[in-house]
Amino acid sequence: MVVYQVFSRPQLVRHYATVCSEATLFQLFTWCLIIIPPFFIAYSSNDFWQYESSYREQPNVRYTRQMMVYLSDNNPGGDRAWGTFPNFVQLLDPTTIIRPLVRSREIDHNRDGRVDVFNFTLEFTLDQNQVVSGIRLLTFFDVQLHTFSYVCMQSLAYVSTSWSTPCTSVWIGSELHLRQTEPIPRFGGFYTYNTSLINSDSPHAVDYDFRTILSNYYQRNVSTMLTNIHDVWSSGQGNTFTLQLEITVPEQIVIYRPGFWQLIKFAWIQYVAIFLLFYVILSHVKEFVFDNQIIRSIRHNPLKQRKL
Known part of the structure; x- marks a missing residue:
């Protein structure tokens, strides 16, 4: 018998925590790692700003x-x-x-x-x-x-x-x-x-x-x-x-000498290329940390609540 997929939908699992908690600090720390290091890596490549x-x-x-x-x-x-x-x-x-x-x-x-x-x-x-x-x-x-x-x-x-x-x-x-x-x-x-x-x-x-x-x-x-x-x-x-x-x-x-928008165009491309790499890696890290409750948070799964 041949089986095929007739329907699919993503499962959204939310994690909640108070403002003053380890989970919030961890979230801020990961976002800093996602945003700041790509800028310095792109800038240190010596081609971030196109001076000519x-x-x-x-x-x-x-x-x-x-x-x-x-x-x-x-x-x-x-x-x-x-x-x-x-x-x-x-x-x-x-x-x-x-x-x-x-x-x-x-x-x-x-x-x-x-x-x-x-x-x-x-x-x-x-x-x-x-x-x-x-x-x-x-x-x-x-x-x-x-x-x-x-x-x-x-x-x-x-x-x-x-x-x-x-x-x-x-x-x-x-x-x-x-x-x-x-x-x-x-x-x-x-x-x-x-x-x-x-x-x-x-x-x-x-x-x-x-x-x-x-x-x-x-x-x-x-x-x-x-x-x-x-x-x-x-x-x-x-x-x-x-x-x-x-x-x-x-x-x-x-x-x-390039104009402002030409400078931004080339700088943005370099920054986003490194930003996406950090975003994917650290997103998997956050998923592992919160799913395994390495850092405590309140997990909310709507599908399980409906079954109950």
């Missing part, structure tokens, strides 16, 4: 049409310079100024409104017997981030390279990356560094010195720098020198 998080975003970068460049020559006094800042050019010796033909191109491969590649071409006309053995260049950008907080800042890219033999042209490929020493805020606007990196109204040469500019720039918490720099040069000597600079703007990892 990250996401990926391609910055919106725009070329500001500002540039400074030095050409090096192995001959004494043979260095040449040029820049888009009028006061900087006025501080130069007229015999050292070399004015290039500058062409720039912005390429948006995926047509998302953000520049993926910057192409710069600088063509210099050289004096007779003049050679180029190295180059230092600063170019300036506007950088914006939009995904969480709105970040707007002025940034730069620095290129410095040299070679042992004279050359007529050089191609330099690189990537523009964010550099962060601190996370950015999660909400609102971040305009701390939306100021000019060079005081173009200054008549002092120190304000246009590369060491001064870069030293002040890299003290910032958020900046940009060129990485994965590669150069290909063509040896020889001629009347012109051509610099081709290609700067790729890839998707970046942006570090930010």
Whole structure:
């Protein structure tokens, strides 16, 4: 004969005790064990509070049409310079100024409104017997981030390279990356560094010195720098020198400070995971203690009372 379950219901057994009793103290003690230790265990794991998080975003970068460049020559006094800042050019010796033909191109491969590649071409006309053995260049950008907080800042890219033999042209490929020493805020606007990196109204040469500019720039918490720099040069000597600079703007990892609800979400998950483990274990302990009357209490079983 086949037997199957036709009905079921849980049996609820209650235990009663006075306020000032061992059972009440035991109940308080177990609840303290259920609530407090999980918090300290989760907190000591070092990931309870999420002080920083990250996401990926391609910055919106725009070329500001500002540039400074030095050409090096192995001959004494043979260095040449040029820049888009009028006061900087006025501080130069007229015999050292070399004015290039500058062409720039912005390429948006995926047509998302953000520049993926910057192409710069600088063509210099050289004096007779003049050679180029190295180059230092600063170019300036506007950088914006939009995904969480709105970040707007002025940034730069620095290129410095040299070679042992004279050359007529050089191609330099690189990537523009964010550099962060601190996370950015999660909400609102971040305009701390939306100021000019060079005081173009200054008549002092120190304000246009590369060491001064870069030293002040890299003290910032958020900046940009060129990485994965590669150069290909063509040896020889001629009347012109051509610099081709290609700067790729890839998707970046942006570090930010999480908001309150994001902190609570991750902290709550960790706490509850440990809380449930303590709750199950100590619930079985309480069941054993009260069912076996290890700690005295008044037991009330409604099913037995109905039978009586």
